[in-house]
Amino acid sequence: MPSSIYINSLRLxxxxxxxxxxxxxxxxxxxxxxxxxxxxxxxxxxIIGELINYVTSELFIIDLSSTLQATAWGLLIGxxxxxxxxxxxxxxxxxxxxxxxxxxxxxxxPRPALAPILTIxxxxxxxxxxxxxxxxxxxxxxxxxxxxxxxxxxxLIKAVRVMGAxxxxxxxxxxxxxxxxxxxxxxxxxxSFALIGTVIGEFVGAHSGLGYRLLVASGLFKTNLVYAILxxxxxxxxxxxxxxxxxxxxxxKWRPPSIMF
Amino acid sequence: xxxxxxxLTIRGMTNTVISVRNLDAWYITKTGRLHVLDxxxxxxxxxxxxxxxxxxxxGKTTFLNIILGLITDDMDIKGEMIIAGYNILGMTHRDMxxxxxxxxxxxxxxxxxxxxxxxxxxNILLGCKFRSNNNVDHINAARQYIKLxxxxxFEGSYPSQLSGGMRQRCMIARSLVYNPAILVMxxxxxxxxxxxxxxxxxxxxxxxxxxxxxxxxxxxDIDEAIIVGTxxxxxxxxxxxxxxxxxxxxxxxxxxxxxKDTDEFKRLRDLVWQALKTEAE
Numbered sequence: 157m158p159s160s161i162y163i164n165s166l167r168l169x170x171x172x173x174x175x176x177x178x179x180x181x182x183x184x185x186x187x188x189x190x191x192x193x194x195x196x197x198x199x200x201x202x203i204i205g206e207l208i209n210y211v212t213s214e215l216f217i218i219d220l221s222s223t224l225q226a227t228a229w230g231l232l233i234g235x236x237x238x239x240x241x242x243x244x245x246x247x248x249x250x251x252x253x254x255x256x257x258x259x260x261x262x263x264x265x266p267r268p269a270l271a272p273i274l275t276i277x278x279x280x281x282x283x284x285x286x287x288x289x290x291x292x293x294x295x296x297x298x299x300x301x302x303x304x305x306x307x308x309x310x311x312l313i314k315a316v317r318v319m320g321a322x323x324x325x326x327x328x329x330x331x332x333x334x335x336x337x338x339x340x341x342x343x344x345x346x347x348s349f350a351l352i353g354t355v356i357g358e359f360v361g362a363h364s365g366l367g368y369r370l371l372v373a374s375g376l377f378k379t380n381l382v383y384a385i386l387x388x389x390x391x392x393x394x395x396x397x398x399x400x401x402x403x404x405x406x407x408x409k410w411r412p413p414s415i416m417f
Numbered sequence: 418x419x420x421x422x423x424x425l426t427i428r429g430m431t432n433t434v435i436s437v438r439n440l441d442a443w444y445i446t447k448t449g450r451l452h453v454l455d456x457x458x459x460x461x462x463x464x465x466x467x468x469x470x471x472x473x474x475x476g477k478t479t480f481l482n483i484i485l486g487l488i489t490d491d492m493d494i495k496g497e498m499i500i501a502g503y504n505i506l507g508m509t510h511r512d513m514x515x516x517x518x519x520x521x522x523x524x525x526x527x528x529x530x531x532x533x534x535x536x537x538x539x540n541i542l543l544g545c546k547f548r549s550n551n552n553v554d555h556i557n558a559a560r561q562y563i564k565l566x567x568x569x570x571f572e573g574s575y576p577s578q579l580s581g582g583m584r585q586r587c588m589i590a591r592s593l594v595y596n597p598a599i600l601v602m603x604x605x606x607x608x609x610x611x612x613x614x615x616x617x618x619x620x621x622x623x624x625x626x627x628x629x630x631x632x633x634x635x636x637x638d639i640d641e642a643i644i645v646g647t648x649x650x651x652x653x654x655x656x657x658x659x660x661x662x663x664x665x666x667x668x669x670x671x672x673x674x675x676x677k678d679t680d681e682f683k684r685l686r687d688l689v690w691q692a693l694k695t696e697a698e
Contacts, residue, residue, distance in 0.1 A: 320518040409575075410536075410575040
């Protein structure tokens with residue numbers, strides 16, 4: 157295992173080389189030398205300019221808060237409804253027998269395909285973005301919770317019952333922690349998908365949001381702005397995944413590190 | 418060390434804690450009825466440690482499940498299971514839960530059934546939580562048993578951070594902390610390596626000599642059955658019958674290593690093996 161300073165400086169070097177080559181190829185280093193026009197592939201120095209321009213504009217605050225709000229609501233509503241229905245299906249076998257094929261069928265539908273109809277139903281405002289995010293997060297939380305309830309070890313329940321636990325005691329000390337484990341294990345994936353769902357929703361029909369701005373910029377052939385927004389989305393994605401990883405590790409601190417994949 | 422002893426108020430004059438009379442049990446399956454226990458009768462006095470030996474599938478676990486009150490719908494049971502003077506087979510589910518909560522029954526299995534999301538201390542405290550709300554008493558009791566089982570310093574650890582032997586100690590402490598009238602152990606050391614097993618055998622005999630619990634101890638190991646038990650029950654293959662009962666008079670506290678050198682141990686091991694041999698084949 158190479159030392160972290162060594163590998164990090166190597167990574168920086170690779171990145172610097174890539175960016176330099178990109179700048180060179182797009183004609184930014186030697187006037188007259190250009191492999192591809194910057195209109196198509198962008199140019200790093202111009203992207204940085206666009207990035208600063210956009211981030212310091214009022215538009216950015218509007219777009220960012222719109223995207224973040226839709227992501228957060230989609231995540232929250234998706235997790236809560238998914239866990240609630242997962243628990244209900246876990247307890248009532250009949251519900252699962254009856255509805256599971258429908259859930260599997262809807263879940264196998266590519267969710268971007270749902271976005272247009274959701275926009276027709278819920279309009280161009282934030283609601284349709286929340287619903288697209290919800291439509292992905294819900295199923296992740298639902299299937300994880302259902303799996304969590306089913307995978308509770310009967311011997312654990314037996315041991316706790318012998319100690320004198322009634323149904324409430326078993327629910328409190330065994331079922332809820334087991335479900336919480338699975339639900340929080342799904343959090344990291346859900347957060348990413350909530351953002352994906354929101355951006356898809358913004359592509360299909362919106363007035364604001366990072367996805368909407370991206371679409372507009374690409375339509376106007378503002379290639380450098382497109383790259384700038386991609387960078388923002390990337391940073392945003394990394395940040396929210398990191399936060400959810402932190403939350404997960406705090407809440408599931410009893411888990412051995414080997415399971416933390 | 419301060420270990421509470423609980424004298425049971427028992428109906429009748431004897432100090433019999435468990436009295437099994439003509440117990441028959443069947444499992445009802447799709448293909449028919451499976452006879453698992455055949456006319457089992459057994460008396461267990463207060464403070465006795467009963468080792469149970471028998472071939473796999475002879476109904477030991479079913480027998481323990483009935484004592485633990487874990488009776489499922491697919492079981493058909495005849496006869497009497499009298500615990501502390503009450504026949505539990507006549508009780509409703511609710512009554513049984515209340516009865517067991519009152520007298521307390523400790524259970525240690527071979528499998529690790531510690532709650533992985535609770536620390537050692539919280540796992541041990543769990544049984545107390547279902548009984549009263551006096552946290553100070555609970556913590557004091559937990560501390561005693563943590564000390565008795567040698568878990569000092571691990572109170573804040575999670576089960577995943579403990580070795581197999583440590584987890585088993587934690588399960589033993591957890592089963593004793595609410596001062597149960599009966600302790601049921603289903604191959605408690607079965608999953609441990611030979612060395613840890615020897616160490617824990619020694620500690621178990623020490624724990625038994627301190628707590629003086631009425632204990633049912635299922636094992637596959639003849640030596641272990643004699644080292645631990647004051648009475649050794651040999652069961653036949655399915656449907657399980659009680660084939661022979663031996664008394665083991667080696668006085669407590671016992672040291673497993675010294676016990677193995679005694680003539681009584683060697684004599685008993687021969688007798689138990691003679692009884693078990695025909696069933697194991």
